[in-house]
Amino acid sequence: MRLLRSSAVVGVFTLMSRLLGFVREILLAAAIGAGPIADAFFTAFQFPNLFRRVFAEGAFNSAFVPLYAGRMEAEGETEAQRFARDVVSVLATFMLVFVVAAQIAMPWLMYALGPGFVGDPGLFELAILLTQVTMPYLLMMSVSAMLSGILNSHDRFAAAAAAPVLLNVILIGILFFGEAPPETLVLWLSIGITVSGVVQTLWLWLACRRIGIRLGFRIPRLTPGVRRLIVLGVPGAIAAGVTQINIVVTGSIATLQEGARSWLYYADRLYQLPLGVIGIAMGVALLPALSKRLRAGDDTGASDAMNRALEISMGLTLPSAVALAVIPHFIITALYQRGAFTALDAEMASAALVAFAIGLPAFVLIKVLSPGFFARQDTSTPMKFATIGVVVNIALGLGLFFSPVGFVGLAIATATAGWINAGLLGVVLHRRGLLEFDARLKSKLVRIGLATAIMGAAVAAMGTQRALLTGWTGGSTLLALIAVVAIGGVIYAALALATGAVRMGELRKALKRG
Structure with missing residues (x-):
């Protein structure tokens, strides 16, 4: 089975990107902390990032890949490339208009994105400027998402997975070398975000050319293929981007409390590591695999691929979620706690992290279960469930935010919405006969749960000895954390092998080529 190998390729590069992202966040927390300026910057960064997921990555992972792969198999490379040229022309034109319109309308849009900034004219203007500067990133990422879809359809996952590394390299360079007041630094970072979008697009364009894909812009036309992509892509984009939609909604509400936007952001970055390495990587690899099996009429193979995806993703996600929740x-x-990031900031971000950790398995399940619909060119059903999740998130988030729970209620609402969305996806797939848990999956989930519970207890016990561990590592809390994570990983790996949750023979077989 190539699924684990393909997702491992994506996962390795995603892990590299997320680890560099941690370096970026550590430097960022030390430089700007979690105050009003940080709130404005994170709002500016999140807005184009939302539409990158919704309009670009979501649409193409859910709709473009099956359509492009189908053209390539049924009509050949030439027709598939013609379809891709039609799509990139329409996409780039639409996104250019959208970006310019959003930049012009940003003074009004910011009332919805950052209502908490309205009372401070200087902060409100800074948030508007930063968001206008980062918006071209969306245009570049839209084209990049399409190029990534093409590469993934040709089973070339590495280049697309490596592209986000460039964003972190550029921002780390700015943070490391760019000593400046916070207001100036966040402007440089915003410019760096847009520059990274240009660099990533060029990187993927060259990767396509290396495998013989020649794309060029033409006058945009709504050909039948493009119209089909739009019909499938719009609901698919909303469905695939639901987690990001919920994050932006909670972030908007959080601006009403100074610092809360930043606390949620820093907590969000931590659970995004396993979500990206496991959930997104698995979803990216699973969609082409399912599409190929279904086109070949191999329903049994498609069911087996889904079961193995659930098995692998939960085997990696559950221990990550438990570790985030217990320490x-x-x-x-x-x-984070250094420089401008205070002990109070650490306490607040920790509370949000617990809620996000509880929702992490659900967020991964959404990424794994959604391809079961997308591969069958059904994007409307996940969109409906995603919409339900957004409504729950907004209603519950507002209710809890203005209760004694405060801003932590926004993270609780996001986690709850995630579980509702994942549950609906799973139930409907099962009712349609598209998701049947086989005996192997059921057995593995029990064993994974047992190994995770024991590992979690061990990590929690080590967490109570933080002062002792920090003393052993020469006063470095970061080295103490790395030691705890490493020991927890060894404990889980040993238990997974001992209980049969993981078998070396299965791993070797899954990682083989072909």
Whole structure:
């Protein structure tokens, strides 16, 4: 089975990107902390990032890949490339208009994106400027998402997975070398975001050319193929981007409390590591695999691929979620508490991290279950469930935010919405006969749960000895955290092998080529 190998390729580069992202966040927390300026920058960064996921990555992972792969198999490379040229022309034109319109309308849009900034004219203007500067990133990422879809359809996952590394390299360079007041630094970072979009697009364009894909812009035309992509892509984009939609909604509400936007951001970055390495990587690799099996009429193979995806993703996600939930303050303190990031900031971000950790398995399940619909060119059903999740997130988030729970209620609402969305996806797939848990999956989930529970207890016990561990590592909380994570990983790996949750023979077989 190539699924594990393909997702491992994506996962390795995603891990590299996320680890560099941690370096970026550590430097960022030390430089700007979690105050009003940080709130404005994170709002500016999140807005184009939302539409990158919704309009670009979501649409193409859910609709473009099956359509392009189908053209390539049924009509050959030439027709597939003609379809891709039609799509890139329409996409780039639409996104250019959208970006310019959003930049012009940003003074009004910011009332919805950052209502908490309205009372401070200087902060409100800064948030508008930063968001206008980062918006071209969306245009570049839209084209990049299409190029990534083409590469993934040709089973070339590495180049697309490596592209986000460039964003972190550029921002780390700015943070490391760019000593400046916070207001100036966040402007440089915003410019760096847009520059990274240009660099990533060029990187993927060259990767396509290396495998013989020649794309060029032409006058945009709504050909039948493009119209079909739009019909499938719009609901698919909304469905695939639901987690990001929920994050932006909670972030908008959070601006009403100074610092809350930043606390949620720093906590969000931590659970995004396993979500990206496991959930997104698995979803990217699973969609082409399912599409190929279904086109070949191999329903049994498609069902087996889905079961193995659930098995692998939960085997990696559950221990990550438990670790984040049992030692949140240890993690936040070790990674962020230095410079402008205070002990109060660490305490607040830790509380949000617990709620996000509870929702992490659901967020991964959404990424794994959605391809079961997308591969069958059904994007409307996931969109409906995603919409339900957004409504739950907004209603519950507002209710809890204005209760004694405060801003942590926004993270609780996001996690709850994630579980509702994942549950609906799973139930409907099962009712349609598209998701049947086989005996192997059921057995593995029990064993994974047992190994995770024991590992979690061990990590929690080590977390209570943080002062002792820090003393052993020469006073470095970060080294103490790395030691705890390493020991926890060894414990889980040993238990997974001992219980049969993981078997070396299965791993070797899954990682083989072909």
